[in-house]
Amino acid sequence: MKDFLTLKILDRFQFIFKKFNVDYPTLRRILQIKFIMDTRRIPVSVGKARKQPDRDYFRVSLFIYAFMGFFTMVPIAIVINDPMVLMTYIFGILMFLLLMTVIADFSNVLLDVRDKGIILTKPVNPKVLSVAKFIHIFRYLFLITLSLVGPLTLALLVKYSFLEGFVYALLFTLLFIFEVILLNLFIIVLTTLLYLFILKYFSGEKLKDIINYIQITMTIIIAISYQIIGRAFELTELLDFNITIRWYHYFLMPFWFGAPYKLLFEGNLEASIITLTILTIIIPIVAFIIYTKSIGTFENSLLKLNQTDKQKPYKKERWFIAKLITKTQDEFTFYRFSYQMLKSEREFKLRVYPSLGLSMIFPFIFMFQSGFDLAKISTSNAHLYLYFCAFMMPMVTYMLRFSRSYKATWVFYSTPTKNLSDFKKAALKAFLVRLLIPIYVLESIIFTILFGVRIIPDLVAIFLTIQIFTVICYRIFGNFVPFSQPFENATKGQPLVFFLISAILGIMAGIHYAVTLFPLFIYPYILLLIVVTFIAWKKGLDERNKLDENRRLN
């Protein structure tokens, strides 16, 4: 069976475990199994990468982390010279990235309820399992941290060798590595205690929701960080300032980690700096002690994950909009069903929300691309970037066919459902009402504030165009029974196709731009769009029933 370097290293230190009465061979075996399972898990950061059997996804994700670490931290290290300011920034970024990663990717390790049933029913001391869990996460976190800070460490070494000489640079990086290990320790403890807290006061379902949203945030942040790479240099220039320690700095962890640099490398012996330095060391250790004391409670609280929530009082919903925009009883039923699925399916959210988040941010990214001069922007045509709101439409119409419970589709075949094309339409409408239109309205409000009411006719035109575009996407991607396929089938070289389809949106935006060149042309243009939208939704969605074809596909 596969052996791991970590295990070989641990073998050297087995005397430590023996000293604490931890059964080392069992510990090793549990870890080995966990590591094997890790290589078969797909981390959130790898995301849409194509699935291949027997590929070490963990290793792939390490490259992504190295990439991320390079672009988020190395520019800062080049620009900022003051050691404490620099390291405060670095640890701010690092802490954020690591916390997000642990929660996004390793929640299922921390929250694995299987461990108890499988391992603790065997002659295994619970202590061994707790230690195994900790080492498991620590190894993972350590490897990720190593990838993240690898490029940075090199950059620091080179930079300070030039500025202050090699010995200085070496000590500087050694302190950095020491602090990073402390930070790792602290992050695990912090996450566990956070979960413990949530589990104590909220239900297991709530925790799963919270984790879901953190995973979504994580994906959005990774995506954005790629987007703003180019701007990183200008941004960091804005950030370089001299720190005077104020009371609230004592609550901000990155400042703790920055302080030892001022203390050791500038010989600054101010009380504030010494206090911060002490906090750096004391707090992680204290937290770790609390952790070891409360880990038993944690395992017990985990049982809550399997419990069902207390039933909330049923609130009768009126479904006003649903009745307004659906034509037949069947379509209404499917609309309601799709709406509820979109609302509750975590995996769908995880796959689609990040893209939606991106499409929310795109208009702003492009708007600010030419600079931050608001006065200049507000007189420009930059509000047409709002078209990017619908940039993800092809992808979403494509994703609508997937679900975790795809096998449940049999109910549509065992019931006398006449027309599944009603279902497809309904799912599309539910998506528009639940997700796209709220995003668009929100962005429109922000843009109106920035640009003034003069853009409202344009906003109407964009809205109508998006409706037409939706029908186009539907014609291309929507011809599948919604929620009928496993997520594993998703992404087969589709991104390029999505991009090409989005070019249609670009053409439509171009026409719109041309119209704006002639004053007042916008009104007849809107009229035209209304007619086209009406026809598109009337004719474009009604299509021959492809039920049988779908049945074959399923």
Added chain:
Amino acid sequence: MNIIKITDLSMKYDNNPVLNNINLEVKAGEIIGYIGPNGAGKSTTVKIMLGLVTGYTGKVEIFGEDISLGNVDYKRRIGYVPEVADLYDSLTAREYLTFIGSLYGLSDNDVDAKAKELLKLFDIQDVYDQRINTFSKGMRQKVVIISSLLHNPDLLFLDEPLSGLDANTVMVVKELLSLFSEKGKTIFYSSHIMEVVEKISNRIILINKGQIVADGSFETLKDQVHGSTLEQIFNELTGFNQHEEIAKNILSVIEG
């Protein structure tokens, strides 16, 4: 010697009593049919004996040893098939079974040879190196059963062990259980299928609302409670006799 001895066992979850003063002694070679309605406290009792649930009052001794003292070695002689068995299903059957074996302190080579043989006897030898998440329900259940037997346990806790198995395999497992009993192994068998419990167990314990309401062989229970099948005895002792009425009501609701 008693294999299991439970004295005055009580348990509460958030102030709701789940188990109420359970007393029980089990001897080697007994096959105990452990039955009761949903939520009666069956699986809680088993989980307590496996050390998965703590916070009970009373005393639980297994193989003559008080399990609350924190020594987990008694589990070396126990095999467990839970009703809903979690598995590390991204592992292959080989990886999973050798892992479980080593938790019992067996060497990989021994487990590997044994597991291979057992998979063959259960007729799933060709999936030994495939990941468990591709298995059908019956194949999974076979893996669960095999994983509970690798270490030749003296005490078995089986909770609906036959679910998902085909009729032929069911016969094999039933036969196996009686062989175990002849060898002096003790079996704690929970199920909702009364016919099976009636046939295989030589002692039946019925638990209702956290209390033992009947304890004895099927023959003695038949004499105590009027009823010719275990199903009837079960209904009688759990105070359930409205099945006809409820069925009629269901029908009338369906007909509207």
